[in-house]
Amino acid sequence: MRILLVKPSPQLLIAKRLQEGFLHLEPLELEIVAGGVPLEDDVEILDLSLEEEPFQGFRGKVASWKPQIVGFTGYSSQSGMVKELAAAAKEHDANIVTVVGGTHATIIPNDYGVPAIDCIVRGEGGTVFPEILRRYKEQQPLFFGDAVLSPQDPAFAEKATTLPPHYPAVEDIPLARRDLVDRSRYFCIWTSSTEKSLDTIFPRTASFRTSIGCAFSCSFCVVHHIMHRKYLQRSPEDVVDEIERVPEDHIYFVDDETFLNKARMTTVAELLLQRGIRKKYISWARSDTIVKYPDLFRLWKEAGLSVVYVGLEAMVGSRLDKYKKRTNVETNRKAIEVLRDIGITLHASFMVDPDFSVEDFQLLEKEIMNVCPAEVTFTVFSPSPGTELWQQHKDDYICDPYLFYDCMHTILPTRLKIKRFYQHFARLSSIALRANPLRVNKVRIPFKEMVRVIFLGTRFIFALRGIYRDYPRKDVT
Numbered sequence: 001m002r003i004l005l006v007k008p009s010p011q012l013l014i015a016k017r018l019q020e021g022f023l024h025l026e027p028l029e030l031e032i033v034a035g036g037v038p039l040e041d042d043v044e045i046l047d048l049s050l051e052e053e054p055f056q057g058f059r060g061k062v063a064s065w066k067p068q069i070v071g072f073t074g075y076s077s078q079s080g081m082v083k084e085l086a087a088a089a090k091e092h093d094a095n096i097v098t099v100v101g102g103t104h105a106t107i108i109p110n111d112y113g114v115p116a117i118d119c120i121v122r123g124e125g126g127t128v129f130p131e132i133l134r135r136y137k138e139q140q141p142l143f144f145g146d147a148v149l150s151p152q153d154p155a156f157a158e159k160a161t162t163l164p165p166h167y168p169a170v171e172d173i174p175l176a177r178r179d180l181v182d183r184s185r186y187f188c189i190w191t192s193s194t195e196k197s198l199d200t201i202f203p204r205t206a207s208f209r210t211s212i213g214c215a216f217s218c219s220f221c222v223v224h225h226i227m228h229r230k231y232l233q234r235s236p237e238d239v240v241d242e243i244e245r246v247p248e249d250h251i252y253f254v255d256d257e258t259f260l261n262k263a264r265m266t267t268v269a270e271l272l273l274q275r276g277i278r279k280k281y282i283s284w285a286r287s288d289t290i291v292k293y294p295d296l297f298r299l300w301k302e303a304g305l306s307v308v309y310v311g312l313e314a315m316v317g318s319r320l321d322k323y324k325k326r327t328n329v330e331t332n333r334k335a336i337e338v339l340r341d342i343g344i345t346l347h348a349s350f351m352v353d354p355d356f357s358v359e360d361f362q363l364l365e366k367e368i369m370n371v372c373p374a375e376v377t378f379t380v381f382s383p384s385p386g387t388e389l390w391q392q393h394k395d396d397y398i399c400d401p402y403l404f405y406d407c408m409h410t411i412l413p414t415r416l417k418i419k420r421f422y423q424h425f426a427r428l429s430s431i432a433l434r435a436n437p438l439r440v441n442k443v444r445i446p447f448k449e450m451v452r453v454i455f456l457g458t459r460f461i462f463a464l465r466g467i468y469r470d471y472p473r474k475d476v477t
């Protein structure tokens with residue numbers, strides 16, 4: 001049997017610019033699904049973000065390889081493209097079985113209730129995909145339980161309104177088939193250096209998952225909705241065994257929060273050091289986790305932790321309360337100092353609210369300088385599709401709330417005219433780029449890469465300033 005797994009490309013310009021210049025990670029979710037495919041079957045991964053003409057690349061692959069099953073992943077912003085791709089597959093061969101999974105399928109499965117889609121996978125695809133294949137081979141109905149739905153099921157409408165299924169045990173989830181992609185194409189810009197020079201700031205970077213879920217429930221996040229507020233963790237030995245096998249020397253932990261369990265992550269770091277595994281890591285962590293466990297981060301610095309992404313979100317207490325961060329400004333400031341003292345580069349993420357005034361933007365500009373030298377990025381507060389907050393704002397959206405849900409486009413009305421809003425939004429990133437660690441610490445990098453990063457950074461800022469053009473004209477006047 002031939003199985004083609006497809007990752008859609010980004011559709012909006014700002015997402016393309018971000019992927020081209022700063023962060024392009026491998027399709028780990030599809031690699032994990034592929035890990036569950038029986039050895040007797042042929043499986044390939046098609047990452048359309050690597051294609052200059054995604055639709056032509058997809059149609060060409062389907063025509064040449066003739067898959068019997070085509071599986072798609074996708075975020076809400078890619079759901080429209082997924083439906084178009086599924087329709088294109090059916091147009092080529094009506095007998096192709098189309099399967100859709102990913103975040104959007106998990107939280108809003110009824111949006112995929114269209115004729116071109118045969119199966120909708122909710123939750124972890126790696127554990128249910130082998131059962132879909134078995135049923136296909138035995139000519140049984142492909143939908144079953146609450147994890148695999150089908151528009152052809154008479155009970156589909158009812159099942160699509162239920163909560164997502166509970167995740168399986170982490171021990172049952174297959175390991176990623178990392179051999180199915182061109183690993184030279186994936187990178188993360190790496191601005192952390194304890195030395196005075198770097199051979200490259202665009203190293204090949206592997207994606208890695210040590211845990212699933214988060215113990216917190218921030219208002220803008222969908223993770224607790226998908227995971228029923230559970231936090232599932234792989235064993236330290238399992239984590240280190242796979243890290244050792246990963247070919248890249250740079251690893252990006254894609255966990256929602258890696259360090260909640262101090263004992264587990266202490267053991268992981270100790271095992272890495274004992275085995276002499278010398279790699280560099282980027283991870284996410286909450287500010288209160290950093291403040292609570294500074295010794296854990298010191299140990300991880302020794303093990304190779306280079307950069308920590310921290311969702312500071314705001315340095316105003318009322319906004320942190322609005323976002324249900326369950327932390328405070330003092331903790332944010334303390335976390336910045338802890339990382340600075342240890343020598344781990346901070347990647348600070350701030351959230352811009354659509355109700356920002358000019359004064360709010362100016363206050364945030366001052367905070368940028370307080371946290372630098374650091375990587376600093378910005379998102380726009382947006383309700384996550386499928387959450388309670390999403391339903392509360394259902395009458396407020398100023399655009400397609402799926403396509404534009406990328407945390408860069410506002411889907412809610414802004415206090416400022418939207419063109420002016422994005423002028424200030426782009427200015428934030430411009431200030432942050434000028435105060436990044438490479439520049440402030442005068443780290444030497446290859447000349448070609450210096451030219452490249454200046455070019456990419458400038459192009460990204462122009463794309464930010466031009467986001468307003470993506471909206472209907474009536475919203476920018």
